[in-house]
Amino acid sequence: MGTPARGITADAVKPGDRLPELKHDVTATTIVLGALAARDWRPMHHDHDFAVNRNGMRDLFMSTPNQAAWFERYVTDWTGPKGRLGRMKFRMIGSVFAGDTMVLSGSVEGIEVDDRGCAWAQLALAVSVEGTVVTECAARIALPRDGDDNPWARRGDRWQP
Amino acid sequence: MSSLPADVEAMVGAIQYEEQGEFPVERGYIWTTCSSVENGNPLFWDDDVATEITDGPIAPSTMLSVWFRPHHWVPGRTSSGLPLQVHFDLKDAFDLPEAVMTDNTLVFHEPVRPGDLLSTRQILQSVSEEKTTKLGTGRFWVIDVEYRNQRGDLVGVESYTGFGYRKAG
Numbered sequence: 001m002g003t004p005a006r007g008i009t010a011d012a013v014k015p016g017d018r019l020p021e022l023k024h025d026v027t028a029t030t031i032v033l034g035a036l037a038a039r040d041w042r043p044m045h046h047d048h049d050f051a052v053n054r055n056g057m058r059d060l061f062m063s064t065p066n067q068a069a070w071f072e073r074y075v076t077d078w079t080g081p082k083g084r085l086g087r088m089k090f091r092m093i094g095s096v097f098a099g100d101t102m103v104l105s106g107s108v109e110g111i112e113v114d115d116r117g118c119a120w121a122q123l124a125l126a127v128s129v130e131g132t133v134v135t136e137c138a139a140r141i142a143l144p145r146d147g148d149d150n151p152w153a154r155r156g157d158r159w160q161p
Numbered sequence: 162m163s164s165l166p167a168d169v170e171a172m173v174g175a176i177q178y179e180e181q182g183e184f185p186v187e188r189g190y191i192w193t194t195c196s197s198v199e200n201g202n203p204l205f206w207d208d209d210v211a212t213e214i215t216d217g218p219i220a221p222s223t224m225l226s227v228w229f230r231p232h233h234w235v236p237g238r239t240s241s242g243l244p245l246q247v248h249f250d251l252k253d254a255f256d257l258p259e260a261v262m263t264d265n266t267l268v269f270h271e272p273v274r275p276g277d278l279l280s281t282r283q284i285l286q287s288v289s290e291e292k293t294t295k296l297g298t299g300r301f302w303v304i305d306v307e308y309r310n311q312r313g314d315l316v317g318v319e320s321y322t323g324f325g326y327r328k329a330g
Contacts, residue, residue: 006210033196034197034198036193037194037196037197037227038226039190041230064265065223066198069194072198072221076202077202081202081214086268088223088266088267091264152214152216161269161270
């Protein structure tokens with residue numbers, strides 16, 4: 001369509017590339033807003049007394065779907081809007097608490113073009129607090145091959161996530 | 162030869178707990194979610210970009226399960242099914258008092274769009290032989306939750322690996 005490419009294209013990405021880190025100061029508001037946006041009404045994500053005295057946790061902690069939303073934002077900040085997630089696999093190790101500074105980091109593990117011509121980046125992502133990984137995420141995301149390609153235009157068997 | 166009891170064997174591959182979402186996909190939740198993680202992706206904020214790239218507005222991919230979390234309260238409701246009911250059914254079937262989720266994978270297919278009314282179903286993919294880990298003795302199982310739109314298109318699959326067990330000793 002001749003519109004300028006937005007974000008990265010697959011040819012500009014290689015294994016070992018690192019995504020820019022994202023640092024965020026997590027407050028009680030971050031956690032409550034994230035849980036309610038995900039329709040997660042469970043009290044450990046909004047009731048401090050319940051989280052501490054019933055669950056035995058240090059503070060309110062971030063819900064899993066909200067962490068997924070943070071990972072999605074982190075990856076598409078890097079790819080731009082044409083980046084289309086295919087797959088995410090999570091491993092929960094610890095928790096993100098109100099008062100923590102969380103750091104999202106990631107690197108490119110591999111890049112490939114599938115037999116339908118779709119370019120994919122395999123990413124190793126993590127949320128860390130004070131240098132300790134609390135959640136790992138392996139993500140596979142489709143990237144445009146050039147300025148005219150658009151992974152979102154793929155349907156049916158042309159999309160193999 | 163499978164060592165699974167016949168009732169569990171019959172569950173493997175069967176479509177269970179088909180459910181319809183309680184409300185159509187809507188932009189308010191999309192914006193609240195983007196706002197909660199400061200997601201400035203123009204696909205969700207600029208309709209011209211959404212028209213150009215995704216043929217109109219879509220929801221963030223990771224919001225799949227959001228459209229199925231039940232209302233906190235509805236008039237007349239006395240009980241609600243547990244999410245991932247198959248997991249709890251397996252705990253009961255094998256009489257395993259404890260369970261943890263060890264893995265969670267999301268796979269995204271057709272984009273989810275405002276106005277879509279999604280449905281979901283649960284499919285037990287596999288159950289392992291009895292195994293002993295440091296948690297105790299029990300079985301691993303893999304459950305897929307499929308999400309489809311009102312046209313029947315697959316929009317995503319969530320896959321959970323659970324380990325149901327009895328503590329050692």
